[in-house]
Amino acid sequence: MAGAPVLGPVSETAEAPAPSNPTRRKRTAAIGSLVALGLAASAVFGVQTALGGTATAARAIAAPASDPAVVFGGRGGYGWGPGTLPGSGSTGSSTVAAATEATADQLVGVVDVTTVLGYENGEAAGTGMVLTSDGEVLTNNHVVEGATSITVTVLSTGVSYEATVVGTDPTDDVAVLQLSDASGLDTVQADDDAVAVGDAVTAVGNAGGAAGTSAAAGTVTALDQSITATDESGQDAEQLTGLIEIAADVEAGDSGGPLYDAEGEVVGMDTAASSTGGQAYAIPIATALSIAEQITSGVDDETVHQGYPAFLGVSVQSGATGGAAVAGVVAGGPADQAGLTAGDVVTAVGGSTVTAAEDxxxxxxxxxxxxxxxxxxxxxxxxxxxxxxxxxxGPAD
Known part of the structure; x- marks a missing residue:
């Protein structure tokens, strides 16, 4: 509208220091239960969770009765013990071997991914795999979701790099990062041949983050598994399909790490695990690499997003008469600079009428x-x- 103020972009720098110990990223499974832990009640656009404090968002996974239910750990909300998941149990084996320290060979091409969640006053961490010698890295989308800055450490050398998001596929939980000024890096060796039930596998990742990188030996127990994710309101359902199910001691922080076959080649990307341990899920590496190729080609579609999203910095809720109620705004963000405050009702964005948060x-x-x-x-x-x-x-989405 003529005469309206034009506002410039804001800094992505966090307004408060992040905790010194990053929370380890993982998706956990609560078999037979539907659990939502700390999910913000409002929909947030331009910032990923509720405002203020350390983020503890999560998503509950509702699956058919014959399938496991999995809780998606959100930013800052990973690694809950079974006691925190009402009704949780596990169909996975309780006799799987405990994870051990990863060998030097298993660390080749593997990285730790540490993210600063600047708009949430927190940090989180996970794992990734180097795809190219100049620093292209594959990881899970949920490892970097909400990040305002990303640091990647190459485990075989201990060298750390700043990283940016090339693109993400939140629906399929895949993200590609690019390391700054990287060259001559060792890469993982992928085997896109299909695995079979009973195959020996090893999941490697930044489990717990306290004692180095772990290797969890196990076996493939099922193929082509599907899990449907919803938030605690039952909306925004997302489904991961075609997953490899394994019996292995996968822990928080393993997300984005390699699933090796008996020959030491990568057959999957660690993605989810049961809250009680012993059962985990991986995206087949052929699937993950296909999505990564689309991301790096620069082609957007309904699921693939390039780079970082546009950031308005407003949290809104449905239910208000005539629009979407503002639950909060990010200090210094575009919405804040425009004068929006909590309690206002957004009625239009970009000429489109707003009647609900989804608009x-x-x-x-x-x-x-x-x-x-x-x-x-x-x-x-x-x-x-x-x-x-x-x-x-905005932060990575």
């Missing part, structure tokens, strides 16, 4: 950092306000 997401979905968009809202006095904002660069 805000839809309006921002096709926009990039640096794009200008008009936002219309009703303030606490009932007055309609409109401003044009410049979307900032």
């Amino acid at each position: 805000v997401s839809a309006a921002l979905a096709g926009l990039d950092p640096g794009d200008e968009v008009t936002v219309t809202w009703t303030d606490a006095t009932g007055r309609s306000q409109t401003a044009t904002v410049t979307l900032a660069t």
Whole structure:
């Protein structure tokens, strides 16, 4: 709208220091239960979880009765023990071998991934695999989700690099990172031949983060497994399909790490595990590499997103009359600079009418950092306000 202020992008720097010990990223399984732990009640656009404090978001996984139910650990909310998961149990073996320290050969091409969650005042960590000598890294999307900065450490050398997100596929839980100024790196060796039930495998990753990288030996117990994810409200269902199920002692932090076959070649990417231990899931490496190739080709589609998302910095909730209620704003972000405050009701974004929180997401979905968009809202006095904002660069999605 003419005369509305044009606002510039904001810094991605965290407003408060992150905890010194990063939370280890993992997806945990609560067999036969539907559990949601600490998920923000509001939908958040331009920032990934509820505002303030250390993030503890999670997603519950609702599966058919014959399939396991898996809890997606959210940013800062990984590694819960079985006592925290009501009704949890495991169909996995309770006699799997305990994880041991990974060998030098198993560390080739493997990296630790540590993320700063600047808008959430926290850190998280997981694992990744080097795909190219100049620093292209494969990991799970949930390892980097919400990150405002990423540091990757090559385990075989101990050298650390800053990393950026090349692109993500949140639906299939795959992300590709690029290390800054990297060269001559050793890469993992992938075997895209299909595994079979009964095959011996070893899951390697940054388990727990306290005693180095672990190797969890196990066996393939099932193939082509599907898990459906929902938030605690039962909305935003997501499904991971075609997973390899294994019996192995996979722990928090292993996400994004390699699943090796008996020949030491990568056959999968560690992705989920049971809360009680002994049962885990991996994305077949052929599937993960196919998605990574699409990401690096620069082609967006309904699931693949390039780079970082546009950032409005507002948390909204459905249920308000005539729009989406503002639950909170990020200090210094575009929404804050425009004058939105908690309790306002967003009625339009980019000329599209907003009647629910999902409409805000839809309006921002096709926009990039640096794009200008008009936002219309009703303030606490009932007055309609409109401003044009410049979307900032948001955390990884």
